[in-house]
Amino acid sequence: MSAQTTPIFENKSEITLEKYLYLCNNPIGKKAKKKLKNWKMLQFFAMGVMLVYTLVCYMSEALPLAVLGLVLIFAFIYKLLFQRKRANIKQYKQIIENQPDNKWYRTITFGKDILVTDGNTVTTFKYHEFVKFDEDERYYLIFKNENAVLRIEKGAFTEGDEEEFVKYINSKIKKLKK
Secondary structure: OOOOOOOOEEEEEEOOHHHHHHHHHOOOOHHHHHHHHHHHHHHHHHHHHHHHHHHHHHHOOOHHHHHHHHHHHHHHHHHHHHHHHHHHHHHHHHHHHOOHHHOOEEEEEEOOOEEEEEOOEEEEEOHHHOOEEEEOOOEEEEEOOOOOEEEEEOOOEEEOOHHHHHHHHHHHHHHHHO
């Protein structure tokens, strides 16, 4: 465990397709949320423009152009409802292919430092890099800044007590803010 003392807390979870899609569809960071919102708004805007285009073409009896407008509306609906999900599934499958036994595990160890083993990559963080602790229905969230968040899955602790973890991480972050 390279320069890491005995873990106080360890959280290990398998990143399944369902979890991956949840993470993709529920960004936490400010930039990621804005990017997803802007993408969705662009799809709706394009559908609206195509709807107006289609109606104008239909009213002026340019039926081939109206049909083209309808096709484009359905293309934007497809992008919004299906294409993004398919792209995320494809990306997940590519990640899985490079994992041992085709399973993707994320282990977050809290000891002297925070050690994140994510598939084949290992990243070490210092506690002082984090500025805020929060949680949602599925994850504990440790913020480096408004755009970088470490998600720790609830109910996936293999070392240490989850309630004690919350106290521990809160004290670490509050201690560093002073």
